[in-house]
Amino acid sequence: MPAESRLAAAFGVSKPVVREAVRELVALGVVHIQQGKVARVRAVDAAPLVQFFRFAVSENDHGLADANELRKLIEPQAAVLAARRGTAADQARLTQTIAAIENSVGRPEAFTDADIAFHEAIAAMTGNRLLSLQMQGLRSVIRGVSQILTMRPARTTQEWDATVQRHRAIYEAIIARDEARASSAMLEHFGAADAAIDQLAASWRSQRGETSAA
Structure with a gap:
């Protein structure tokens, strides 16, 4: 970026105004400043979205359900485009990501990493850069949801297997370029997540002595 004095002259404002504007751009993740070096405009990435979604989901008791609902609106269509364009x-x-999922059963952290890679790979297959950035922005939310669901103390072997099979159904539909099946498999996957989140929410409400959702 040009020096503060040049920017101030170009826009007809004072240096403090330019300095404040640059600070705002840094906070948004648009500009990077390093001590002793010229400020640089960052390549477009998902960093601002990561911050936004992290705070938006954590600020209320319905964050998990909201996040899952958002993904349910986005990812079935992403699966369709992945089947069509991949x-x-x-x-x-x-194929590598589904293998990683299958090999990480019973290991929540490894499974979470594989799960994120799987869904981001599908987004990348769409060829839509904005959609891919959206999924990257949701990474911290996806990680949080996946960790909560996979680390449940009562999680059974059958539940692990069912989760893997839902991912495999999505994978096989995309590889077969079956757009309708890819969409329905993704919807089924999020339907199961809805049920698990509802159970967790009910448990949390019970622990707080509540009888219904706030």
């Missing part, structure tokens, strides 16, 4: 290289990447 290249051979994209499919190879998706």
Whole structure:
């Protein structure tokens, strides 16, 4: 970026005004400042979205359900586009992620990493940069939801297997380029997540002595 004096002259404002504007851009993740170096405009990435979604989801008791509902609006269509547009290289990447999911059963942290990689790979397969950035922005939310669900003390072997099978159903539909099946498999996946989140919410309300959702 040009020096503060040049920016001030170009826009007809004072240096303090430019300095405050640059601070705002840094806070938004648009500009990067390093001590002793020229300020630089950052490449577009998901960092601002990551911050936004992290705070938006954590600020209320319905955050998990809200996040899952948002993903349910986005990801079935992403699965459709992935089935339609995915290249051979994209499919190879998706194959690696489903293998990682299957190999991480019973290990919540590893499973969470594989789950994030799987859903981000599908977003990348759409060829839609904004959609891919959206999914990257949701990464911290996806991680939080996945960790809560996979770390439940009462999680059974059957539940682990069912989760893996839902992912495999999505994978197989996308690889087969079956758009309708890819969408329905993704919807089924989030339907199961809805049920698990409802159970958790009911448990939390019970622990707080509440009888219904706030």
